[in-house]
Amino acid sequence: MNAYLxxxxxxxxxxRLRQQVASATAIAEFLQTIPHVRAVHYSGLALAGDGHAALQSASQNELVRRDFPRGVGGVLSFEVDGGREQVARILDGTHVFAYVPNIGDARSLIVDPARITHREVSPQFRRMSGVGDNLIRLSIGLEDTADLIADLEQAIHGAY
Incomplete structure (x- = not known):
């Protein structure tokens, strides 16, 4: 039965992957317009062609375009102004996203890696790894893109 499923x-x-990539790209582009969002980490912005790619170098953008022409997947992260308090408010303010530390689900998921997946790591190592207290990770599912954006928008604005 499992093999059949x-x-x-x-x-x-x-x-499903096409939908997740399209939604993740739209969400990353949206997050770049929010004043309280410091940085958006999504390699798929290199494929969007809008000049907003936030990768470290033009050569990395070229690698993404060459190696991932159909998209880079549905996982992205972003950093917000503030720290754990603002992140907690954003997480509590979402209604469509599920607070689960998984990735790759049909549901859209949200998590704060510093408190969940990296909680046993020293603060110094987390910072060196780019996992600050202000980082939020999203795994985009199959919900309507506009619903996901609206959920993030109201949660972020409500946190400030």
Missing amino acids: QLLGVETLAV
Whole structure:
């Protein structure tokens, strides 16, 4: 039975990934317009072609375009002004995103890596790794993109 269910999932994988990549790209572009968002980390911005790619170098952008022409997936992160208090308010303010430390689900997920996935790591190592107290990670699912953006917008604005 499990193999049968896996095969059913594989049949729709390409369609699901296209939706997740399109939504993740739109969300990353949206987040760049929010004043309280300091940085957006999503390699897919290099494929958007709008000049807003926030990668470290033009050569990295070229690698993304060459190696991932169909998109880089549905996981992105962003940094906000403030720290854990603002992040907690944003997480508490979302209604569409589920607060779960997984990735790759059909549901959209939100988590604060410094408190969940990296909680056992020293603050110094977290900072060196780019996992600050102000980092939020999203795993984009199959919900309507406009609903996801509206949820993030109201949660971020409500946190400040």
